[in-house]
Amino acid sequence: MPAILIDKVTKQYAGSTTPAVRDLSLTIARGEVYGLLGHNGAGKSTTVMMICGLLRADSGSIKVFGDDPAQHGPAVRRRVGVATQDIALFPSLTGLENLQYLCRMYGLTPDHNKLMPLLERFGLAADAGKRADSYSGGMKRRLNLIASVLHDPELLILDEPTAGVDVQSRAMIIAYLREMNAKGMTIIYSSHILEEVEKLCQRVGFLSEGVLIEQGATADLLQKYRTDSLENVYLTVSGRSIDV
Amino acid sequence: MKVLATIWKEFLTLRRDPGGMALIFLMPVLLVTVMSLVEDVPFRDYRHFSFDIVCVNEDHDTLGDYIEQTLASSGSFHLVKEYQGKPLTKATGMDLVSSGRYRAFLYIPAHATQRLNGKTAIVVQSLMSGFGIMDRPERDTTDAVEIKVVFDPVIQINVKQSLLYAIEKIVAGAENKVLMAKFSEQVKKMTGSNDTMPRPDLSKMIAVTSEKSYEGFDELAMNSVQHNVPAWAMFAMFFIVFPLAGNFIKEREDGSLLRMRLIAGSRFHFIAGKYVFHFFVCQVQFVLMLAVGLFLLPLLGLPRLVIGNEILHIALAATCISLAATAYGMAVAGAFRTHQQALTFGAISVVLLAAIGGVWVPVYVLPHALQVASNISPLSWGLELCNDVFLRHTDFRQMLPQVSKLLVFAAACLGLAYFLLNRQNTR
Ligand SMILES: Nc1ncnc2c1ncn2[C@@H]1O[C@H](COP(=O)(O)OP(=O)(O)OP(=O)(O)O)[C@@H](O)[C@H]1O
Ligand SMILES: [Mg+2]
Numbered sequence: 001m002p003a004i005l006i007d008k009v010t011k012q013y014a015g016s017t018t019p020a021v022r023d024l025s026l027t028i029a030r031g032e033v034y035g036l037l038g039h040n041g042a043g044k045s046t047t048v049m050m051i052c053g054l055l056r057a058d059s060g061s062i063k064v065f066g067d068d069p070a071q072h073g074p075a076v077r078r079r080v081g082v083a084t085q086d087i088a089l090f091p092s093l094t095g096l097e098n099l100q101y102l103c104r105m106y107g108l109t110p111d112h113n114k115l116m117p118l119l120e121r122f123g124l125a126a127d128a129g130k131r132a133d134s135y136s137g138g139m140k141r142r143l144n145l146i147a148s149v150l151h152d153p154e155l156l157i158l159d160e161p162t163a164g165v166d167v168q169s170r171a172m173i174i175a176y177l178r179e180m181n182a183k184g185m186t187i188i189y190s191s192h193i194l195e196e197v198e199k200l201c202q203r204v205g206f207l208s209e210g211v212l213i214e215q216g217a218t219a220d221l222l223q224k225y226r227t228d229s230l231e232n233v234y235l236t237v238s239g240r241s242i243d244v
Numbered sequence: 245m246k247v248l249a250t251i252w253k254e255f256l257t258l259r260r261d262p263g264g265m266a267l268i269f270l271m272p273v274l275l276v277t278v279m280s281l282v283e284d285v286p287f288r289d290y291r292h293f294s295f296d297i298v299c300v301n302e303d304h305d306t307l308g309d310y311i312e313q314t315l316a317s318s319g320s321f322h323l324v325k326e327y328q329g330k331p332l333t334k335a336t337g338m339d340l341v342s343s344g345r346y347r348a349f350l351y352i353p354a355h356a357t358q359r360l361n362g363k364t365a366i367v368v369q370s371l372m373s374g375f376g377i378m379d380r381p382e383r384d385t386t387d388a389v390e391i392k393v394v395f396d397p398v399i400q401i402n403v404k405q406s407l408l409y410a411i412e413k414i415v416a417g418a419e420n421k422v423l424m425a426k427f428s429e430q431v432k433k434m435t436g437s438n439d440t441m442p443r444p445d446l447s448k449m450i451a452v453t454s455e456k457s458y459e460g461f462d463e464l465a466m467n468s469v470q471h472n473v474p475a476w477a478m479f480a481m482f483f484i485v486f487p488l489a490g491n492f493i494k495e496r497e498d499g500s501l502l503r504m505r506l507i508a509g510s511r512f513h514f515i516a517g518k519y520v521f522h523f524f525v526c527q528v529q530f531v532l533m534l535a536v537g538l539f540l541l542p543l544l545g546l547p548r549l550v551i552g553n554e555i556l557h558i559a560l561a562a563t564c565i566s567l568a569a570t571a572y573g574m575a576v577a578g579a580f581r582t583h584q585q586a587l588t589f590g591a592i593s594v595v596l597l598a599a600i601g602g603v604w605v606p607v608y609v610l611p612h613a614l615q616v617a618s619n620i621s622p623l624s625w626g627l628e629l630c631n632d633v634f635l636r637h638t639d640f641r642q643m644l645p646q647v648s649k650l651l652v653f654a655a656a657c658l659g660l661a662y663f664l665l666n667r668q669n670t671r
Binding site: 089092 | 245246249250252253256257260261495498499500502503504505506507508509510513514
């Protein structure tokens with residue numbers, strides 16, 4: 001059974017004239033790192049929200065570890081971690097308090113010996129006692145990522161986890177994700193930074209205006225489009241190539 | 245556990261928000277104090293207060309003197325007979341009131357006694373003619389003896405009415421006296437008797453007395469403190485809608501609510517934790533405001549709040565009111581998407597419910613339609629419950645109607661809130 005099985009899914013927001021996601025079919029195997037790419041408004045975040053059951057598809061079917069997230073939302077969300085594109089934290093709590101509180105809400109006992117190494121790993125240990133609203137954009141994003149792995153999810157979905165994050169921290173994040181993947185975690189990675197995707201993802205899919213226009217193993221795609229960078233693949237498939 | 249964690253989180257959040265703390269705890273204290281001080285004036289007992297009346301008596305005879313004496317000796321009024329050393333005339337007296345220097349002007353015209361005597365004679369004669377002992381008199385075609393009271397337009401309606409009432413009462417008494425005197429004079433004339441007729445003492449005929457409808461309190465009058473402290477306590481407690489809905493929507497906007505949606509099975513506990521925390525905030529507000537009435541207001545020269553001596557009853561009342569107020573805040577938080585909508589609706593609805601609920605002025609002085617409307621205001625139920633417990637010494641059974649109304653309201657609001665907050669789950 002694959003981690004995710006999306007079959008002919010369409011989603012149109014109320015009040016909108018065109019669907020945000022159209023006839024999307026996608027399979028992601030367990031243990032895979034899948035890159036979800038596309039221009040602004042292509043439908044990446046919409047897809048992510050449907051996978052974790054916070055948005056309902058109009059038609060088609062979604063299975064996450066065999067469960068329909070629209071029907072068994074809690075069961076799915078117990079196995080899935082989501083680092084949302086919009087920061088989802090409590091601004092007036094400190095970094096550490098945020099994690100402690102979220103642990104409790106997951107039904108876990110906050111364990112200092114688990115939380116501090118995580119904060120350390122993402123370069124936040126020194127600021128653990130500061131309020132989250134005093135964090136810089138990149139710091140918030142890192143804390144947001146930690147918040148999504150507290151319950152040791154089997155599937156981790158990252159919606160632009162490196163936006164506004166400096167080079168060192170980005171390297172920390174990538175290293176962490178590699179390590180988690182090596183331990184068997186399935187990862188969906190959405191980003192505009194294609195070098196990162198190229199380094200990290202075994203397979204990628206290109207969304208354009210809600211439609212999956214190309215997908216495949218990263219190496220295969222580079223070969224198919226005879227190029228050495230995913231960026232060129234992206235520009236070609238999206239019809240926005242600058243060197244036709 | 246998750247509920248406790250949420251309560252702790254809410255506590256930390258509030259503690260780190262000095263503005264929010266001030267809004268929740270300082271504003272109600274200020275509100276109760278200022279409102280009690282301001283509204284103390286109309287509630288005040290006028291017995292120890294003497295009201296100046298400009299008085300011009302051109303009658304200089306029995307009636308005029310009687311009115312003057314009775315007013316002066318009542319102690320509630322002080323008659324101003326001259327201004328800057330000069331005796332007043334009708335014109336200068338009027339001036340003093342129309343210029344706003346004094347609030348009321350009493351004018352007794354010349355020959356008032358004489359005219360009253362003439363009129364009385366006609367009345368007595370027509371009474372006698374009914375028995376066939378005198379001729380029927382000619383009809384009285386003259387105008388009534390007019391005693392004029394002129395008021396400054398800024399005078400308070402209830403002061404005006406009590407002054408008018410006092411003068412009318414004095415005049416009625418004077419009429420009675422003159423009528424009796426005339427009557428006995430006529431009878432004497434007809435019987436040729438020299439004895440004075442015994443004067444009946446009318447004051448022993450009917451006595452109106454007032455009594456308290458409850459036992460145990462001495463000298464308890466509804467005063468500014470007794471009305472304003474519970475009334476504005478209701479207002480402040482229902483105003484929890486402001487910080488509560490604000491807090492909810494802020495969390496929705498800054499994404500922390502999204503985080504809760506991503507955590508399986510956290511939603512109910514999250515909402516419950518928020519509810520319980522704000523319930524306690526309401527309780528603290530209530531205690532604070534009682535403390536103001538008990539300790540602070542007496543220091544400012546106001547009467548001390550009477551709260552009865554049934555701590556359990558007070559606690560039950562406070563609990564029901566807080567449950568209802570907090571639930572209302574939750575429902576408003578769920579019903580609106582933006583800060584502005586929720587806060588505007590929340591504030592205006594609480595002000596309206598307060599107005600019809602008798603927070604500004606007691607329900608019994610409202611027009612009939614509003615009195616009926618006040619039945620739907622949870623603030624009015626809460627206020628009634630406070631009066632029950634503080635003043636009427638009611639037992640649990642008598643508290644039941646208001647208690648159950650508040651609890652049903654709380655349950656309905658909570659149900660609505662849970663439905664609305666869940667609806668936002670899947671757009
Ligand atoms: N809540 C919403 N209501 C209505 N339309 C929406 C809503 N959210 C997104 N959309 C629309 O759906 C389309 C897809 O949006 P989505 O957020 O999924 O794009 P995205 O690929 O994540 O873009 P980005 O790279 O900018 O994050 C866009 O056209 C967007 O305008
Ligand atoms: Mg997005």
